[in-house]
Amino acid sequence: MAEDRQTEVRGAFDAAAADFTALGRHLWEPIGAAAVAVADPKPGERVLDACCGTGASAIPSARLVGVDGHVDAVDLSGPMVDELRRLSTGLPQLHAHQADVTTWPGEGYDVVQSALGIFFFPDMTAGTDHLISRARPGGRAVFTIWRGEAMVAAGRHLGLAIAEVTNTPVPAPRPPHLIDEVNQADTYAAWLTGRGLADVEVTVHELALTMTPEVAWLVVVGSGFRGALAKVPAELVADVRERYLTSLGEACLEELDATTLIGSGRR
Numbered sequence: 001m002a003e004d005r006q007t008e009v010r011g012a013f014d015a016a017a018a019d020f021t022a023l024g025r026h027l028w029e030p031i032g033a034a035a036v037a038v039a040d041p042k043p044g045e046r047v048l049d050a051c052c053g054t055g056a057s058a059i060p061s062a063r064l065v066g067v068d069g070h071v072d073a074v075d076l077s078g079p080m081v082d083e084l085r086r087l088s089t090g091l092p093q094l095h096a097h098q099a100d101v102t103t104w105p106g107e108g109y110d111v112v113q114s115a116l117g118i119f120f121f122p123d124m125t126a127g128t129d130h131l132i133s134r135a136r137p138g139g140r141a142v143f144t145i146w147r148g149e150a151m152v153a154a155g156r157h158l159g160l161a162i163a164e165v166t167n168t169p170v171p172a173p174r175p176p177h178l179i180d181e182v183n184q185a186d187t188y189a190a191w192l193t194g195r196g197l198a199d200v201e202v203t204v205h206e207l208a209l210t211m212t213p214e215v216a217w218l219v220v221v222g223s224g225f226r227g228a229l230a231k232v233p234a235e236l237v238a239d240v241r242e243r244y245l246t247s248l249g250e251a252c253l254e255e256l257d258a259t260t261l262i263g264s265g266r267r
């Protein structure tokens, strides 16, 4: 079951890699920059960037640690890692690895960070505990998650569009997940404190995406939502796009909440 989930996550992001970069300007980069501002890597420090994607937090971290520092950027998806390597030429301190970060063996990092990754782990708590264990004693851990219902509306309209175009039932809501219980600043802070971190703080990073047709479709093809398109026959994808955009318009959804919670603490 855990392996099926891992394969599903990897498949969604493998397919999304190129469009992921295009969406990055609107979404991943501002979110990554805000997370790095909290983590505040210093020249010469060692950073583990878990679930690095195409480098929204790994690349600015590599710039901050400089050539005397070291960033290990780890992602399950080969195409994401390839894209990161392409984007990070000229940053020899950034080392991109394709691996499951929940079993990453490196340790002693000054900073361990993950932007929008920990809720994909088959066991979010065990995976996060493993990441924290990779920091040196006194090192910083910084994990970013979506706040509350952020991004959910896009998934709902996409699900409705796919069901209508493919004449299949509307997908059932996903089963309850730990993230539903910890996606507010206070509950997230309590959960991080429960992980043994000291000096826990949660920073709210407000963001609203203006849903032009271009951005609204990039939200589908350049994110984990891409996985939902995998079962749609290629000749119907344009119809799904059309129906999805119409559905957003009917709901007057001009802005998508993309607010994140940046949780930080010390090991």
Ligand SMILES: C[S@@+](CC[C@H](N)C(=O)[O-])C[C@H]1O[C@@H](n2cnc3c(N)ncnc32)[C@H](O)[C@@H]1O
Pocket: 009, 010, 013, 028, 029, 031, 032, 050, 051, 052, 053, 054, 055, 056, 057, 074, 075, 076, 077, 080, 099, 100, 101, 102, 114, 115, 116, 117, 120, 121, 224
């Ligand atoms: C929403 S993306 C975020 C990427 C990046 N941190 C950013 O903010 O742009 C989530 C990423 O987590 C990766 N991922 C999920 N589970 C993982 C695991 N167990 N080990 C490594 N990467 C994982 C996915 O492949 C995907 O690239």
